[in-house]
Amino acid sequence: MTTYVAFLRAINLGAKRVFPKGDIRRVVESAGFDDVDTHINTGNVRFTSGMRSRERIEEKIEAAFAADRGFEVPTIVYTAAEVAEIAATVQELDDEHPGLARHYVYLLKEQPSLDARARVEAAASGAGEMIVRGRAAHALLLPGYQDGRVDPLGAVKHLGVATNRNATVITAIAAKWC
Incomplete structure (x- = not known):
C-alpha cells in the first residue's frame, strides 16, 4: 500500500462550495481508500491505496466528490x-x-511544458519570482508584493490546473504524514 496526499482545489471558499473535512474523509473512504485523514479545513487529505496510477486515483476521487x-x-x-x-x-x-514576505507552493496536476515553465520563471519582477x-x-x-492582485507575478495562468498552499502548511503536512 502506498501513502498518498491529495490537495483539493476551490473548496470552502464561499457558501456554495462547502466541503467540511469530516465529509471529505467519508467520501474518500467510500471511494475505497484506507487510512484516511485530513489536515485543517483547506482540502488536504492523506490516504493509502494499492492503486498505482495517480491519474486513476484523481479520477476516482473527483468522481466521488462530484457525486457527493x-x-x-x-x-x-x-x-x-x-x-x-x-x-x-x-x-x-x-x-x-532570506527575507521573503510569503512563500506559496502551487501544486500542479501536470508538470508544465518547458515553454510554460520558461514563461512562469520569466515573470520575475520586483514583487518576487516563481521557481518550478x-x-x-x-x-x-518579496516584502511589498501586495498590490491587491491575487497573482502579483502574473504567472499562475501558465501553470494549468493547480491549487496553492503556503509553505507552512506544506511543511506541516510533510512532518505529519511523510
Whole structure:
C-alpha cells in the first residue's frame, strides 16, 4: 500500500462550495481508500491505496466528490515521498532567499511544458519570482508584493490546473504524514 496526499482545489471558499473535512474523509473512504485523514479545513487529505496510477486515483476521487457534493473538486495527488521532497525544496528555497514576505507552493496536476515553465520563471519582477520544480511551482514573494492582485507575478495562468498552499502548511503536512 502506498501513502498518498491529495490537495483539493476551490473548496470552502464561499457558501456554495462547502466541503467540511469530516465529509471529505467519508467520501474518500467510500471511494475505497484506507487510512484516511485530513489536515485543517483547506482540502488536504492523506490516504493509502494499492492503486498505482495517480491519474486513476484523481479520477476516482473527483468522481466521488462530484457525486457527493454536486460540483467538481479538482484533486491533485502526490505520493507521501513526493510531498516530502516538496517540503525539502521549501526549506532549501527559504534558506536561499532570506527575507521573503510569503512563500506559496502551487501544486500542479501536470508538470508544465518547458515553454510554460520558461514563461512562469520569466515573470520575475520586483514583487518576487516563481521557481518550478517538477509538479510544484514556488512563488517567492518579496516584502511589498501586495498590490491587491491575487497573482502579483502574473504567472499562475501558465501553470494549468493547480491549487496553492503556503509553505507552512506544506511543511506541516510533510512532518505529519511523510
